[in-house]
Amino acid sequence: RKEVEQDPGPFNVPEGATVAFNCTYSNSASQSFFWYRQDCRKEPKLLMSVYSSGNEDGRFTAQLNRASQYISLLIRDSKLSDSATYLCVVKGDNFNKFYFGSGTKLNVKP
Amino acid sequence: EAQVTQNPRYLITVTGKKLTVTCSQNMNHEYMSWYRQDPGLGLRQIYYSMNVEVTDKGDVPEGYKVSRKEKRNFPLILESPSPNQTSLYFCASRSSGAPTDTQYFGPGTRLTVL
Numbered sequence: 001r002k003e004v005e006q007d008p009g010p011f012n013v014p015e016g017a018t019v020a021f022n023c024t025y026s027n028s029a030s031q032s033f034f035w036y037r038q039d040c041r042k043e044p045k046l047l048m049s050v051y052s053s054g055n056e057d058g059r060f061t062a063q064l065n066r067a068s069q070y071i072s073l074l075i076r077d078s079k080l081s082d083s084a085t086y087l088c089v090v091k092g093d094n095f096n097k098f099y100f101g102s103g104t105k106l107n108v109k110p
Numbered sequence: 111e112a113q114v115t116q117n118p119r120y121l122i123t124v125t126g127k128k129l130t131v132t133c134s135q136n137m138n139h140e141y142m143s144w145y146r147q148d149p150g151l152g153l154r155q156i157y158y159s160m161n162v163e164v165t166d167k168g169d170v171p172e173g174y175k176v177s178r179k180e181k182r183n184f185p186l187i188l189e190s191p192s193p194n195q196t197s198l199y200f201c202a203s204r205s206s207g208a209p210t211d212t213q214y215f216g217p218g219t220r221l222t223v224l
Contacts, residue, residue: 004152008150032211034211041147041198041218042217043200043216043217043218044153044200044215046212046213049212087152087153091211096141096143096158096160096166097155097169098143098213099155099169100145100152100153100154101152102150102152103152
């Protein structure tokens with residue numbers, strides 16, 4: 001079983017739509033959680049960390065549900081520039097090991 | 111400018127010919143790591159280093175070696191490359207003290223082994 005699982009998509013949405021991604025992780029002892037963005041096989045870049053209380057950064061909202069072991073990312077008012085692959089990342093109980101989901105591809109259409 | 115650099119960016123080689131991919135960071139980060147990315151599998155950690163002369167295996171270390179003689183450099187060595195090591199490789203670094211655990215990635219090295 002993979003440590004982190006994501007729906008690969010693609011999610012094809014019109015500009016202005018709200019889109020949500022989910023991700024599940026297998027190790028209940030996981031320590032930290034993140035969403036990264038990756039454009040067209042370029043390097044991943046941190047989008048946001050995910051905190052237990054949930055957190056928001058502009059149009060992006062991340063939630064963590066430890067009981068169900070899933071993480072979500074909500075993007076409101078989608079822009080063309082949001083088109084990318086979104087990677088769910090979990091730091092395991094070994095503080096130095098990180099596990100990446102295979103990514104969810106988002107296409108925002110005009 | 112804070113950055114992680116990798117060289118080469120693209121490499122085509124043949125089976126068995128030893129190669130090294132260099133990685134360097136200018137942020138004085140203690141932690142560095144190597145990943146490979148393959149379609150449908152996401153990024154998988156190959157090796158990581160917590161500081162100079164301290165390295166450990168990630169999830170897919172077979173066929174790779176690393177060294178950490180200086181804080182800024184973390185080269186990835188393929189002693190005898192094989193076609194199943196054809197992949198996109200990323201180096202990353204982070205500060206051990208950073209509360210957000212943000213990893214900064216290099217631009218990637220696309221390796222093809224024939």
